[in-house]
Amino acid sequence: MILTVTLNTAVDITYRVRALRPHSSHRVSEVTERPGGKGLNVARVLAALGHRVTVTGFSGGVTGRSLREQLTGCAGLVDALVPVSGPTRRTIAVVDTASGDTTQLNEPGPEITPAEWAAFQETYGHLLRSASAVALCGSLPPGVPVGAYAGLVRAARAAAVPVLLDTSGEPLRRGVAARPDIVKPNADELAELTGSHEPLLATRDARRRGAHAVVASLGARGLLARTPEGLWRAAPPGQMRGNPTGAGDSAVAGLLSGLVENLPWPERLARAVALSAATVLAPVAGEFDRQAYEALANRIAVTEDATAA
């Protein structure tokens, strides 16, 4: 199975209002709710691609119960979340019906105690034994040490399980130094890590810092992958119109599934870009449009750049 780790799981709530006006009262016309947090999004896409996936991380309180109930409805997905006393956070996306513009409100997440963090590490160690790959995704809840991902990367490497890291800031900086197989920063995260806004230079710097392969997601320009096997660019055929929520998580699912299927890098990248574009095109935020994915899969331009490697 593929293991995805979401330390800061969330119940993602979407509200529709006519137009958000600060300091006034709004009647919400539509409420939707789904399990969230980057690793859970990755897991759903992997399950939809036919992979067996186990999700771990933390869940607690009534929001955590709600999240776990909703996960039981996801075929191919095994829930190995570790219970904690604090409540799982909510994120609220307030969408203006008229313009489609979104205002985001993110709760910080529960305070994790040292004992809960220790319990998670034990569970993680057990799960690694039957994992073909692991993705470490998203922000850290309060109480989890900033070097958490570095430790989880080292444990995966000690267990000979390929590990992908998708986070930001100091947890990314420390995690990269622990030598993960793949990091997938977006342009901002990559610039924050390396100090360079030039993806060609920045991906090289990120590899020097410890990452074996760096796959940078550059929005509409697709992916730039610097790997031990070469340097590639993969781009969708033209601009996709829609909601980019979850597009990065779908790219991670594409990279991981390609990894466990032993696909060469160009095919992994094509799959990641097609899934990402099909997520932007989907009517529901964070889902991917399967027809669009299948139509796009053979239309992704992947080019190798031997000179800049």
Add this chain to the structure above:
Amino acid sequence: MILTVTLNTAVDITYRVRALRPHSSHRVSEVTERPGGKGLNVARVLAALGHRVTVTGFSGGVTGRSLREQLTGCAGLVDALVPVSGPTRRTIAVVDTASGDTTQLNEPGPEITPAEWAAFQETYGHLLRSASAVALCGSLPPGVPVGAYAGLVRAARAAAVPVLLDTSGEPLRRGVAARPDIVKPNADELAELTGSHEPLLATRDARRRGAHAVVASLGARGLLARTPEGLWRAAPPGQMRGNPTGAGDSAVAGLLSGLVENLPWPERLARAVALSAATVLAPVAGEFDRQAYEALANRIAVTEDATAA
């Protein structure tokens, strides 16, 4: 016991953010959560005053479970909520830390089925038998007939239980026609009911429509009560600075407790205004400041207006 009815219960969530900016992302610095809906607020104040209170209405889903768990912590309060399949709504108050300004997002509430509405009416009928007074509070969730409060007022009167109605719009219009003992509209609700923005005229009109007593809450100006025993004004000593959330519900609790204690109208009104002012002054929205209440209780000016009666 005193019975309070909250058909559209809510989990009231308060978020603190630095300043709400539409179409951007916000990290919530503080999350608080409490059982909400006007009838539950009234019940909490009654319980704090030492009355035995039973709460009924609807609760459902994980939000409903959370609400009921939080109610078990309220001393003096008995939970007789009727379970429904739809989830209890949330209300979110986003408070700007800098200015204290609040942006409100209110979910619509669960769709109530005809069978659930019938189950509620049966429960209500049973509870009326041991009630000394009943308060019908707040909006109706989807699916409940617009004449709901009219029916509940008639049932209370048939059981000889004094009934107070605190709602708005068409449910208020129909409810008033069923001859409740007290209605407690605010200035806007009263104007909507009667077409008059002149409280002296509007309260007279509301009595003609069927209410035995009309107690209009006029914000900082206090209460105007038109009753079979006379016409009174009750006002706090000067402007109160603070959060008016729940001030109207505290006034209802003051009126109801005064009713079951057989206090004369001036004392009921003084208590209602003191509780209301002590709610504005409390640091937590919807709570009342007991010290402020006790200090204010003897300082409320109640004046009878014999000429305008």
